[in-house]
Amino acid sequence: MKLAKLLDIDRILLDMKATEHWPAILELVDFLSERGDIPKACRAGIVTALEEREAQISTGIGSGVAIPHTFSDTMEEVVAVFGRSKAGIDFEALDNAPVHFIILFIVPRKDYHLHLRTLAAIAKMFTNCEVRRSLGTATTRNEVLNILDPKPVHIGQDSEPC
Numbered sequence: 001m002k003l004a005k006l007l008d009i010d011r012i013l014l015d016m017k018a019t020e021h022w023p024a025i026l027e028l029v030d031f032l033s034e035r036g037d038i039p040k041a042c043r044a045g046i047v048t049a050l051e052e053r054e055a056q057i058s059t060g061i062g063s064g065v066a067i068p069h070t071f072s073d074t075m076e077e078v079v080a081v082f083g084r085s086k087a088g089i090d091f092e093a094l095d096n097a098p099v100h101f102i103i104l105f106i107v108p109r110k111d112y113h114l115h116l117r118t119l120a121a122i123a124k125m126f127t128n129c130e131v132r133r134s135l136g137t138a139t140t141r142n143e144v145l146n147i148l149d150p151k152p153v154h155i156g157q158d159s160e161p162c
Contacts, residue, residue, distance in 0.1 A: 006078055006079075006080035006105060006118070007080055007081070007082055007145060007148065008145075009141045009142060009145055010035065010141075011032070011035075011037070011080060011081045011082065012081075012082045012084075012141040012144050012145065013027075013028065013031055013081065013082065013083040013084065014084050014138075014140075014141060014144070015084070015085075015086070016028075016083045016084060016085040016089070016102070018085070018089060019085075019087065019089055019090065020089065020090050020091075021054070021058065021060075021089065021090060021091045021092050022051075022054070024066075024083070024085070024089045024091065024099075024102060025050055025054065025068050025102075025104065026047070027083070028068075028081050028083050028102060028104045029043065029046060029047055029050065029104070030043075031081060031083075032079060032081050032104075037079050037081075038075070038079060038106070039074070041074075042072065042074045042075065045072070045073075045074065046070065046072055046075075046106055049070040049071065049072065050068055050069075050070045050104075052070075053068070053069065053070050054068060058091060058092040058093060058094065059091075060091035060092055060093025060094060060095075060099050061093065061094060061123060061126075062093055062094045062095035062097065063095070063097070063126060063127070063132065064088070064093075064097060064098065064099055064100040064101060064132060065099065065100075065101050065102075065103075065126045065132070066089075066091045066093065066099045066101070066102045066103075067102075067103050067104075067105075067119060067122050067123070068102065068104045069104065069105050069106070069107065069115065069118075069119065070106055070107070071106070071107050071108070071109045071112070071115065072106050072107070072108055072109065073108075073109050075106055075107075075108045076108060077108065078105060078106065078107050078108065078111065078114055078118065079105065079106045080103060080104065080105035080106075080118075081103075081104050081105075082101070082102070082103050082144065082148070083101070083102040083103075083104070084100060084101055084102075084135065084136075084138075084144070085098075085099065085100055085101075085102075086100065086136075088100055089102070100132075100135075100136060101126065101132065101135055103122050105118060125148070131147060134147045135147055135148075
């Protein structure tokens with residue numbers, strides 16, 4: 001599952017305003033809701049499900065990346081949004097570092113298998129230092145979308161430390 005297939009240019013937020021974990025998630029959910037990607041009637045249930053997921057353990061996976069996610073009984077398709085914070089967000093990440101990139105996604109419960117494939121694809125992409133560097137300096141949403149559409153990577157290509 002390619003992340004770029006879940007996003008479109010209008011689901012990229014280059015300058016998040018939130019500076020803390022939960023407000024950042026709400027900012028992204030509200031962004032999707034205002035666009036109509038999440039029906040307004042479903043917003044509260046999705047927020048509750050995300051809150052329950054985050055209560056288990058932060059989805060801040062380290063290296064400046066967070067992947068908040070949940071299931072929905074009301075959504076028909078996977079919905080995702082990419083948010084970037086140049087200042088960094090205190091996301092209670094596993095490495096305690098500020099989060100600069102958040103990929104929030106909601107998976108229909110009927111498509112449970114997509115959940116693990118999507119998580120794995122996102123985590124794999126963000127282990128690449130060059131991807132994170134490029135996303136940090138991108139100036140347009142189109143540029144971000146092009147970075148998130150991964151090209152084949154040769155083993156050992158990203159050997160420098162992050």
